[in-house]
Amino acid sequence: MLTHHFKGFAARAGAVTLLSVGMIAGFAGAPAMAQTPTTQWTINYTVLGDSFSAGSGGGDEAYVPCGQSPNGYGNDVAAATHATLTNLACSGFTTDQVRTLEVPYLASDTQLVTLTAGGNDVGWATTVAACLDPASTTAMCTSAISSSVQLMTKLPTKVTALLKAVKAKAPGARVLYLGYPRLFEPHNMPALGFTPTQVTGAKALNAAADLLNGILAFSALSNRTAFVPVAYLFSGHGIPSASPWLNYPGGPNPYAFHPTAEGYQNGYTVAVMRFL
Numbered sequence: 001m002l003t004h005h006f007k008g009f010a011a012r013a014g015a016v017t018l019l020s021v022g023m024i025a026g027f028a029g030a031p032a033m034a035q036t037p038t039t040q041w042t043i044n045y046t047v048l049g050d051s052f053s054a055g056s057g058g059g060d061e062a063y064v065p066c067g068q069s070p071n072g073y074g075n076d077v078a079a080a081t082h083a084t085l086t087n088l089a090c091s092g093f094t095t096d097q098v099r100t101l102e103v104p105y106l107a108s109d110t111q112l113v114t115l116t117a118g119g120n121d122v123g124w125a126t127t128v129a130a131c132l133d134p135a136s137t138t139a140m141c142t143s144a145i146s147s148s149v150q151l152m153t154k155l156p157t158k159v160t161a162l163l164k165a166v167k168a169k170a171p172g173a174r175v176l177y178l179g180y181p182r183l184f185e186p187h188n189m190p191a192l193g194f195t196p197t198q199v200t201g202a203k204a205l206n207a208a209a210d211l212l213n214g215i216l217a218f219s220a221l222s223n224r225t226a227f228v229p230v231a232y233l234f235s236g237h238g239i240p241s242a243s244p245w246l247n248y249p250g251g252p253n254p255y256a257f258h259p260t261a262e263g264y265q266n267g268y269t270v271a272v273m274r275f276l
Contacts, residue, residue, distance in 0.1 A: 074089070
């Protein structure tokens with residue numbers, strides 16, 4: 001039932017994602033090649049956004065309210081580019097909160113900005129729980145995803161407002177808007193005891209993640225901002241897999257479904273460095 005319900009939804013997600021990838025290649029490729037590599041001089045680099053930019057899940061989260069970790073991608077990128085890093089990202093923040101609570105602290109001479117935002121706007125954590133909880137039903141998962149998809153329609157306006165604020169505060173900065181990984185490897189789930197309902201829910205969540213990334217990509221590119229996809233790098237490293245780059249629920253790190261230190265380094269950092 002759920003699979004049938006999301007056939008058209010998954011197809012639309014794929015179409016949007018393919019369109020976004022094509023636009024990314026056309027918009028971001030040429031300018032990057034025309035610039036002198038950033039690794040040749042020290043730059044002021046600021047990270048904005050939610051938990052995925054705070055590095056939550058990477059371990060050793062010191063700033064508890066925002067879940068910032070020294071093992072997040074921001075630290076890796078700063079080390080690779082010899083940049084001076086300021087991380088303003090905070091776990092749980094929506095696009096509006098990033099705009100109103102983080103951007104005001106963005107230095108005007110910042111030369112590079114990376115950010116993730118949008119997952120909290122659509123209640124992603126609640127949706128994942130509704131589809132993966134053993135007690136949940138197909139109807140509960142369907143309803144939760146439908147609610148998230150409805151909230152996604154508001155993202156283009158919110159992302160536009162956020163990016164305008166960033167560019168007004170730091171007009172000389174190069175801004176990279178990062179996407180989110182797919183969380184699950186559904187084909188591995190039956191052997192580990194996941195129910196058919198959970199497996200179907202995981203597939204639907206992956207399709208919803210594709211749609212979210214597509215909308216964020218379109219929104220960023222519409223504002224002449226490069227979108228950096230990461231889902232392709234996480235392929236094969238979701239939950240469950242032999243080499244997961246995401247924290248399992250109930251594991252030692254409280255930030256379930258967030259990248260591990262390895263996920264930030266081999267996923268997000270690699271993706272960002274390809275755009276510098």
